[in-house]
Amino acid sequence: MTAAVSHDVLQELAGHFGIATEFTDWLGEHREVSDDTLISVLGALDVDASTDELARAALDDLGNRRWRQVVPPTVVTRVGSSTEVLVHVPAGASVQLSVELEEGGRVELEQLEHFVDAHDVNGLAVGEAKFAVPASIPAGWHAIVATLDGAEISPEARVALDVTERRQRGASEPIVEARGTLISAPDASSFDVPEPVWGLMAQLYQARSSRSWGLGDLGDLRTLGEWGAEHEADFVLVNPFHAPSPVTPLEPSPYLPTTRRFLDPSLISIDDLVASEPVSQEVGQRLAELATFCRQNHTRDVIDRDGTWLAKREALALCFDAARHGDDGRWHAFGAFCELEGQGLIDFATWAALCEQLGGNWRDWPEEYRSPNNEAVDVFRQEHAERVEFYCWVQFVLRDQGAAAQQRLRDAGMRIGVMHDLAVGVHPSGADAWSLVDSLARGVSVGAPPDQYNQLGQNWSQPPLRPDALERLGYEPLRDVLRAAFAGAGALRIDHILGLFRLWWVPEGRDASEGTYVTYNHEAMIGALLLEAERAGALVIGEDLGVVSELTRQVMAERHVYGTQIMWFEFEEDGSPKRPEHYRTECLATVTTHDLPPTAGFLELRHVDIRDQLGLLTRPIEEERAAEQELVDAYRQQLVEEGRISNDATTEEVVLALHERMAASEARLFGVSLADMAGDRRPINQPGTFREYPNWTLPLADADGNVLLLDQILRSNIATSVVESAKRAR
Template sequence: MAADGPDAWGIQEHWLDSDDQPQRVAPATIERLRAVIGTPPADLDRTGPVVTRPGRDPGLGRLRVTCEDGSEREVEGALPDDFPLGYHRARTEDGTERRLIVSPGRCWLPDRQTWGWTVQLYAARSSASWGIGDLGDLRTLREWTEEHGGGFLLVNPLHAVAPTTPMEPSPYLPATRRFRNPVYLRVDEVPGYDEADLPAEALARLVTAPLVDRDAAWELKRPVLLAAYRRSADDPELATWRAQRGGALEEFATWCALAEEHGPDWRTWPTELSDPGAGAVAAFRERHAERVGFHAWLQWQLDVQLERASDGLTVIQDLPIGVSGGGADAWVWQDVLAAGVTVGAPPDALNTLGQDWGSPPLVPWRLRAADYEPFVQSVRGTIAGAGGLRIDHVMGLFRLWWIPAEGEATDGAYVRYPSDDLLDIVALESHRARAVVVGEDLGTVEPGVPEALAERGILSYQVLWFEEDDPADWPEAALATVTTHDLPTVVGLWNGSDAEDQLASTGMPEEDVASGRQELLAKLTRDGLAADAVPAEAVEAAYRQLVRAPSLLIALSLEDAVLEERRPNVPGTVDRDNWRIPLPVPVDELTRSAEAARLLRLVAGIGQSPTQNPRPPNQSP
């Protein structure tokens, strides 16, 4: 039995697992998911958005198109090659109006190979940050990277969580994919900051804490930031910026103020506050104008500090696969999300028990009925201001593993998404922002996905721990790296401590962990690494392999650069210190790190000549 197409609800009854073995979804799961998905309106195909490209026929007959800039055009058949890209409104001859999205069909690409660092920003602490890596530390990393000829930084998701404690520790379960987490602000660089507000004794304890403590950091930062806001709230630049960001910012800032008042999960709030458009919400916003304004101001400062931190260097920001069901985006778009379902992954090499990531999925037909706006805003908000995008679990744009509530990760089913439309929207946003896009295509990848990504100039992910081929044979249209935040560091693999960590923190069978380690060791030692090599030699051996790759982006792990044993996250665990492990070397001391210098010598010279892209960058196929 092979994989087959989806049913009328988009559910794929038959599928192939990571070992290419046929699997079938239980009938009870299918029935439950059908009830959750529901039936789309009969006229959705006639009124829903159309995504196309110049030179293609949108299939709508004669159209009067009102373009984004307010100009009007009449077209019939194929769009002219010079038709403006963007989000337009089209009216057909029968008077039906629908969104017309015109994409270049291909993402922006840089013209030469370059290297950079992968950074868990919360872990990249310095003597100047308040116990958690911040945007000032990102600036330090950017300056250090530029000094040595690097071209990018790839950071963990910086998206906001609820402004309450305890804070959600996982960067991959944010409250929103459109706005950022103010815990990353460098406090002494905001307007209105007064050193007299500094909680010196508490700060001293936090800076030297063995783990990143988001709760303690936010509890110290919030009152100081609030005092700074009150001194600078009348800045006319703030009023201008806030007006430009419009209703989306006001909704988010209102949600933050409501979360402080009623808790971080909107589903537990008083009923009259469950609808963002309700009169009770508007009244709350008016009564608590200062608190709402404070949360808007925080986002302004995050924009300012991110721009200052990147200063022209590409910062590739990470787009999580979803958001918290109780968060801001779920509150605003609750009618587009599926209730009683979360997304994850079936068992694979990464986790033989499967994974549940805790995010409610977007219902495909409801996403179309919303003109794809939740997806557009999420992509645009994540790309903004930094020049790069990494799409976590890019296969989720094709299909997602839906897990019914109370079920195990193995009890799910794949639900299909309109991937052609979503990928062309990514290409449009990439084109507008001149942002390189990387698709994290690890795990179970169905046929056709690599080709669809390559057609649009979305770089694939090549990870040494997963690849059988020598890096010299890896594709050019890729980001190449040794490991990821979910996989062992080189030192943890080499000395066996990562295997011990997995056994202590997961229910994975010992034989699975042992066999997995042996597979990775075979890749690490294939150039002849001696069995008695010290950790620094093992790291250098791994990256000597990596730099043979012709891939457009070569990513070095900061954890490996400073010989950290622990990976940032072990998937499927809750009792481990995931997302809290700081780098053992402060970022303001990296210039003196002999271990980091080893890797910098390996990448010297990368990017000195242009690459030969499969198609000239920034052109449509």
């Protein structure tokens, strides 16, 4: 079947949708994308190119698509800059264009001279007009509205074009309208870091204290942050806080959540909740029993997410009942929160309640429950209104405790405070995949092509947002994700910021290396990001590691989006380790990251041993070990030459020296891992694996593998030594 499809037609179709037909791999070699991959990716965008006839028909349809749109579904501009908009109407018809401002008011747009021949759309002659969007439009999510005279628009034209009708009192003809979204974004980030600062980095679930319920929570974030502030830290970078499934077994990876719009209930500090929602003595006794159950796992060498969540879910239900009969002011605040979050929150809470009844994978549910728009789902929502309300209230508590934690860190002296982490995508069987059915591509998943550290490529099992759907919906799905991510944060790290420019789509059933890049409208994606960052008063950091296009780095620099540099990945042109003075200024620099072992483990080549044991190497173990040892030796030699260590320095001494060296870099932000403060050796994640390695489930431990709680780490000499070596010259 594939052989019958014209290669040239496939290439042209792919070009219309921003699908790469060729690319350069991490070794600098040119690669052609197979026709099979192109057909699969086009299919994920609802373009059937499985036969030559269908592919040519799809190509013909694309030729008329923009002429059927009276206004573009999305127009993007920058504050202080003007832009132009093309409008399509039946030839000879009059049209007015205006902008409805988000905060109220209306701006009429000037029509410009513009002469083009009419275009035939299935027998309808369609003309084109041009309008100017002035530079004075303020930042915001606005509507762009085309108004046509109903008397001039035939019934056939109303069918052919994307318009709606509305009646005005006393008018003989309806007003015919077409609407789109106007995103007016800041030209660049206005958040300034005037001098070098340092901060902590933690997978918060690992940061369990003696008062925790089995997992590090927002109370522990406050403890860690306030301790850091006492040592001149200005931020705490945490793992993504996105929600997992409400039913066990839970997906352990914080980078594979069920939704990016709502938060993980396990983050709630029950002690803090009880302080704001007093409970009866009987309930208090049950909460104490549940806390004891969770804390008995603190010495085990595994993080028990399932047990912790089941205990916390019972505790939260008890607190919810108390809240419903408690303080009226708090309950009214909850009502205001629900109104602000709207249908998205209700859908998520409904999905969670459905999961409790039908299981965690909505794709296995009866057909009538597989869409939030189905009548059966509405009936279920009404019949289980109290449980839906419970899951809405849980999100209210999370948002409240998150905002309180951020305020405490700022009050303690941190300039930034909490730095949230935004995952690339969501689980295919989760809440967003259920509710955003029109926005996510099916039959493909997001991943990464082969690179130096993942030589087989990566498949992250996440359905990507469709670029065409984002344009059609005015980037509302992205806006909602960003708005949630900035809540309670002074900064946001965007995991794999390349995804705002292009993503590696892998067709189902294919190896990760058999995917291709799909391009996104980066002007709109970055514009939405900066607009929401401006409203939150927050800094933006992009994780721009791996195979990165020049365009990505150029746009990030132009718009003051900070980048990311990991010491082990940075080299001078001659191949030697990058010197501190050559790091980018607008950058978050770190010695290690969550996808590598802690620094001590890297120095001892733990990552090589793990990848060898798991069969992830593409060259003999001897070659891999020699190459990585050469890198470690190069850093040790530099440290010796700089007088920071002796030739026979211990692993611990090298760790401190590396932090001291990186603290002197040009990067405005320097992140220090809590795992390094513990003296841990074990990576929390091994990319390219699923269950072959205990990803995201290992607690923090010392050099000998003894499990450590947050209290112990913060009292330790090694933690004090590491943070002292990390302090920046100001």
